[in-house]
Amino acid sequence: MYVVKSPLADADLKAVSEALQGALVDLVDLSLVAKQIHWNVVGPRFRSIHLQLDEVVDSARTHSDTVAERASALGVPPDGRASSVASGSGIGATPAGWIKDTDAVGAMVDALGAVITRMRERVGSTGEADPVSQDILIGITADLEKHHWMFQAEHA
Amino acid sequence: MYVVKSPLADADLKAVSEALQGALVDLVDLSLVAKQIHWNVVGPRFRSIHLQLDEVVDSARTHSDTVAERASALGVPPDGRASSVASGSGIGATPAGWIKDTDAVGAMVDALGAVITRMRERVGSTGEADPVSQDILIGITADLEKHHWMFQAEHA
Amino acid sequence: MYVVKSPLADADLKAVSEALQGALVDLVDLSLVAKQIHWNVVGPRFRSIHLQLDEVVDSARTHSDTVAERASALGVPPDGRASSVASGSGIGATPAGWIKDTDAVGAMVDALGAVITRMRERVGSTGEADPVSQDILIGITADLEKHHWMFQAEHA
Amino acid sequence: MYVVKSPLADADLKAVSEALQGALVDLVDLSLVAKQIHWNVVGPRFRSIHLQLDEVVDSARTHSDTVAERASALGVPPDGRASSVASGSGIGATPAGWIKDTDAVGAMVDALGAVITRMRERVGSTGEADPVSQDILIGITADLEKHHWMFQAEHA
Amino acid sequence: MYVVKSPLADADLKAVSEALQGALVDLVDLSLVAKQIHWNVVGPRFRSIHLQLDEVVDSARTHSDTVAERASALGVPPDGRASSVASGSGIGATPAGWIKDTDAVGAMVDALGAVITRMRERVGSTGEADPVSQDILIGITADLEKHHWMFQAEHA
Amino acid sequence: MYVVKSPLADADLKAVSEALQGALVDLVDLSLVAKQIHWNVVGPRFRSIHLQLDEVVDSARTHSDTVAERASALGVPPDGRASSVASGSGIGATPAGWIKDTDAVGAMVDALGAVITRMRERVGSTGEADPVSQDILIGITADLEKHHWMFQAEHA
Amino acid sequence: MYVVKSPLADADLKAVSEALQGALVDLVDLSLVAKQIHWNVVGPRFRSIHLQLDEVVDSARTHSDTVAERASALGVPPDGRASSVASGSGIGATPAGWIKDTDAVGAMVDALGAVITRMRERVGSTGEADPVSQDILIGITADLEKHHWMFQAEHA
Amino acid sequence: MYVVKSPLADADLKAVSEALQGALVDLVDLSLVAKQIHWNVVGPRFRSIHLQLDEVVDSARTHSDTVAERASALGVPPDGRASSVASGSGIGATPAGWIKDTDAVGAMVDALGAVITRMRERVGSTGEADPVSQDILIGITADLEKHHWMFQAEHA
């Protein structure tokens, strides 16, 4: 049926669309994981981490919207449904129930680390094919690495 | 481990926590489904529906945060993880790929209808046990029914 | 022709829609009466009452929109036309022409009192049929009773 | 009783006060008609028209306040009561109940057209008597003609 | 020395510049008189009048800036110095010292009335010569007459 | 002397006014206790708790205003004087002087717990007599229980 | 094809539409000329003029939108395309390349002077035919003459 | 236990801390008294005084926070508990129940007068010991004397 005419050649489009779809799934999951811990964290550092996690949620939601709309702009329908997120995310399982503040910080260090590793691979795989998409992924990576530093700094 | 002391008796707490957990899963999924269609809708009414869906997303995100934090306030850890949403949501499957504007409106009429039916049951099951939680669910239902009317009105 | 599918059973819908339509007519008239006096009040307290009346206008406009859209959400087309308001309002006749400040306050005490009495009856008649609509009417009543107190306090 | 001393001679005042009172009734009715259709419109263009009508409501409310206060400033008590609006408005009857989007646009083209015709006559009848009031009526006419164009443009 | 080239013929310019210079002096004095009473008013209505007078001050300051810059735009240097205001204003003398609230309202009715009479003459004398300047004076007159009504209304 | 005419029957009014007066005293004291600890807390978590306490102060001030004005609206003069608060509050004594951060959190868990228990009794005692007042008390209870959860979560 | 029904008689419409179309072309060109100099000005007064020119751009863009939409409202399709602007503007040629600050001010004095002369003719030619359009042109002229004064003042 | 190292010598600290603690108690009580009258005032001037009192409440709350945190900054734990306020305030008893508008103004004249007298003594006693604290007390006194003038002016 409907096709947005892509400005990219087919081979380039394939590489870029895989990178964007992968990023979308990771970023939606990051927003859900950060909210999950936002609600379940306990311990003396509760308030500080509770607030910090909402900043991750805001970042992840904004970035997921950006990559999904970038995929649409290239003519590729994005998929951010719950089941796709549950099966495709690069973030490991988050346990249910209350989570101690120290463990919460550790969980975010791991979650962000996993997404960043994959984002850097996507930066590498898109530069030739589409510098416009690559530039978007670079900007998102910078922001995620800033969040990663902060959780690492307080995990010292 | 950690327990928030609930202001409710055990039986009341059970009824209320089931209602809140069910509402959480439905509302998170509603936000994901609305975003999915926001990105994939095509057709002459694209722009109007694209914008309208972001208002549903805002509502669903705000309400999901409210019910999750209400569960925490009653001493029950909420669960809003992708896999829990994927398996527990009351909204039927959303197809992948581009979706015609008319079908998008129909899909939202169905999704909102499914959530509203379950929310009204939760309003009924919580009034005795905890009027504070019931009042929250009533307010959310009013808002969802307003969105439902608007999609029905443009589906005429 | 077009029907919004109501979430209520027919008997419940009848009771609720009468309450909402009655509230709509009262609230639109309240906004017109308050504006009429806003323009025509004279006397040493002119400025204070002139400003206070615009707060009533704002409340009445907001509440009338809420109840009209609630009716639509239940599948019942609301009627806020001038002739319907003129014939159906519970507020007594407002005389034409300049009105002394003391009389203006008295007129608002009476107008709000008349609407509040009818709103409390509507709160009573809707609780069984639709707690969602009742909750909306309760919130409006609280606001009208606050305005009523203020006009009574300065009518002492 | 109280009289605001008019800056106009008696004959001038008569012409101007008739123009202002006529404008007031038309503008209040325009705000009620636009709200009525805002609540009752159905069809694929629901959302666009629903939003557009609230812009008409805002314009009509602002302009009605301006002309009413202008009448007061000239020493003539304005009359914007529901019954005066119902009997004196230049806008034809609006049918009750749901209204198709295409019909809604047509109804607004007619309503604005009727008010504009009368406003232009008022511009003509007040220039000699009071250029200050005329200038106000000119500004309102410009705004109404802009709304009129937009509804005509989408009625094409 | 320097001359801004006027878009008006000499005779027209003379009429218009007299009107603008006269308006400037009246408006600067209106701002000083309103501030004087703002500081010195006493009596039960103190607060209401104190606040209302600052709205007159804001209007008068804005309008005086508009007419002075209009004179400059026509190539005529405006004069708003204290001595020029003291000698040229159309507002009668304001007594020094505390002033009762009722007297304060009366003083403002008189001051605004004096300025309005002169403004209407200026509207009459500028229409032929420069409709652009006349339009500015019409707008200022409308605003002053609105303030005048309010003080008259509370002087009833 | 002056009486605001209550919309409630006498017996209902008695129950409701006791609930509102009790809530007023508790909420004013909650604002004073939270400010006291805001100024006196010491320890590594100083800043986080210092800021969190001001959010409790804001809530308590807003809610105390709401219940006091609700009492006035029912015709019952509210009493929020220091001596009435000192003698009638349901919150236990707060020790003078510096308070360790851990103790500060514990003190807030206790203070909020005491007020919530009494608020839930008031929700129970007002539903029959005045659903409008009950709805206000329900909303306040929801907010206090959210604050209570947060202090409990960081007291784990 | 489509026609917006004009409120004006044919002869009047012809005069007014010529005035509006001429104003549109002049104002769009004014915005482009001011931007051109905004980018190319050099000299010690660079920053002041660079900022001042963006205020002209804002005015010219706002006014061009107003006159274009006024033409549409009268049933006449406006033409603001680059080629129409290039051929129809009343502003003389602007040289390419860097421009000294003193020359930049002189160029703006000339450009504004040329547009103002034509605007005053349009004010004269539309008063009979359509006072509503004339009022719009008067307001724009006032604003352009204010900008003109400022550039003349600093060109002294 | 914990001590903030004071920048003052012991004798100076004693004088300053007494002044600050006294000011704290007076200012907290002023906020409670002003709120009490805000809720209980009746009479024709109700609205004006009701609003004016909230400005006193805002001032008193801001100033009490400033002096309490100043005490902490000097190493002296402040005491703003209800019982300390009830016993230590320099403001006389406020009667319970409705209060006529004229009496309300009189009560505020007295309350502010009592606090100002004590604040001026504190300004005198702290200048030598700590000009930083004195400067804070001077600023608060200026603000209280402004409120005092306004209530006196309307008590004339």
Added chain:
Amino acid sequence: MYVVKSPLADADLKAVSEALQGALVDLVDLSLVAKQIHWNVVGPRFRSIHLQLDEVVDSARTHSDTVAERASALGVPPDGRASSVASGSGIGATPAGWIKDTDAVGAMVDALGAVITRMRERVGSTGEADPVSQDILIGITADLEKHHWMFQAEHA
């Protein structure tokens, strides 16, 4: 005469300045074309497209300012005059007069498509010569491709 010292070597500067000048002309024309259609569009989708076009205008104006000032920063005077735009733009001719909504969307799909093709070539030609300018062109391309998707989506 005056020269801004370029940070680039001559050959690099030539490539980059051609790219920037070309982008400037395209973007200014895009803003004029989008405004032209904004004023002339008719049909049932009028309002949605009318609003959407102003978002394109905002983007195009912002981007044209960015590239023009980038040229200046490299020492190359930009040229955005009407005649340069008329002769150099890559967008095809826009017909005069009213334009049906469907045709309007098609025209924007074409106009954006033409500009994007040229922008991608400029991204390719500037990366070696000046990564700073390339980064600016990449960001603009991303934004234009987002607008392009939206018009394509509603042209389906």
Added chain:
Amino acid sequence: MYVVKSPLADADLKAVSEALQGALVDLVDLSLVAKQIHWNVVGPRFRSIHLQLDEVVDSARTHSDTVAERASALGVPPDGRASSVASGSGIGATPAGWIKDTDAVGAMVDALGAVITRMRERVGSTGEADPVSQDILIGITADLEKHHWMFQAEHA
């Protein structure tokens, strides 16, 4: 008639009220002189000085309000009428007509210098009598000396 009870002894009051009345007259005149030059300045630095003068106007208006209300708070009616300003100001005569930019700066250096000299004398004469008033005069002096520096800096 009415007397605000002064917190000062008679001799102190006399010294302070003379200082405040003198400051009032100087500051009102400063605002008028700065506006006069704001309208009449010409020359290459027109725009910069035109804007800078409005910052002086804002300062002078704010400070004049502060000292006038301080006088009222001490029980002394302030006098800011045009004739009092014309006769009592410490600022020398300002010539009528256009004023060159360099002369404008020089005139402001002189005007501010004259006011500052007198303000410093008032700071000296009020410290004993009323440190609260002195503190206000000190703050105003600091602000005037900042403006003075800026005009001197650009007069170099």
Added chain:
Amino acid sequence: MYVVKSPLADADLKAVSEALQGALVDLVDLSLVAKQIHWNVVGPRFRSIHLQLDEVVDSARTHSDTVAERASALGVPPDGRASSVASGSGIGATPAGWIKDTDAVGAMVDALGAVITRMRERVGSTGEADPVSQDILIGITADLEKHHWMFQAEHA
């Protein structure tokens, strides 16, 4: 070359300018030290201290601007260059590299303590010479002592 005429006698000016120059150097260094620790702090309290330090940076930047411009206003050129700050600051050396959260708090207690001691000496040395400068230094000291308390409180 250029001299701003100082309002102070030479001996007074010398004392005041030394105080201001000393304060400038301390405050610029305080802003740099606080930023340094803002970037390098690690440990569980990272986020809280990271945010708190930016509040110190904001204070220090604002205050340094105030004292530098005060020096200029007195005719003394301020010196805030990196080398002057490095050699003249009263704050001890800050070690390079990551810093534990507890050490970070201790470092800020020391840095603020050092600056406060010197600021209090400056308050003492300027009162005679220039009460205007002294008042500025008093206000800055109050703010620094508030920051000092907070770091001490969390260092307990």
Added chain:
Amino acid sequence: MYVVKSPLADADLKAVSEALQGALVDLVDLSLVAKQIHWNVVGPRFRSIHLQLDEVVDSARTHSDTVAERASALGVPPDGRASSVASGSGIGATPAGWIKDTDAVGAMVDALGAVITRMRERVGSTGEADPVSQDILIGITADLEKHHWMFQAEHA
């Protein structure tokens, strides 16, 4: 002690961290130099340059924060202490004392030119090692080159 795990290989990290640390020192110094001149500039263009320099300060502060936090995110502790800035900056010495406006502009042309040259080298040295850091440096360079153009333009 603590280490943030870098996403880069060791050799890459070395190149990138040198670039970031160099950029940090240059940018902090740029903010100090711009402030120094902001305070010391004299001459007819004082105000324009004084304001322009604060825009450079804002840019330099924002960018220095970005590069310092980027270093932290890569696991390298940044060093922005006064002594490091004094010894490591690429900007030449700024003379103490008053500086003529023309010299001030020249000093900024030189300072910005020195920093830009080094920033372009850093852009070149980081692209291979870390495109994320490079992208940040590119954005900063674009902004600095815009400031550079403006100072060059007014130095013509």
